[in-house]
Amino acid sequence: MSTPLTQADREQLERRLRARHDALTAHIQAQLAGRTRAEHAREVLLQDGDDAPQRSADREIDLAMTDLETVELAALDAALQRLDDGHYGTCAECGTDIPLARLQAEPQAALCVGCQGARERGRPHAASL
Ligand SMILES: [Zn+2]
Secondary structure, rough: OOOOHHHHHHHHHHHHHHHHHHHHHHHHHHHHHHHHHHHHHHHHHHOOOOOOOOHHHHHHHHHHHHHHHHHHHHHHHHHHHHHHHHOOOOOOOOOOOOOOOHHHHOOOOOOOOHHHHHHHHOOHOOOOO
C-alpha cells in the first residue's frame, strides 16, 4: 500500500506524537501522585465531618480527566507503534491513505474521516438521532 507521507512528514508527526506522549505521561503521573495526597487529606477531613460530598465530586472530575488522558495516551502509543511497523498513515478500518491534513490535525488518528464518522454514528448514544 503506497502512502502519501514523505519521510519529513513522518518525522514531524512522530516528534509531535512523542512530545504529546511525554507531556501526557508526566501529567498523569503528577495527577496520580496528587490523588494519593488528596485521598489522605480527605480521610483526615472525614474524621471531622467536613464537606466530604463536595470533595468527592471534585475527585470524580479528576478521575474522569485522567481517564480521558489515559485513552489519549493509548491512542498515541498505538500511533507510535504503527510508525514502527510501517502502518502509520493508513486507515485501520479500510486501509486507505489518511490525508496529511487530517494527520496534522490529529497525529494519532487511526481511521480515515469516513470510517471515523461511521464508527461515531454507530455509537449507541447517537442511534436515536
Ligand atoms: Zn477508512
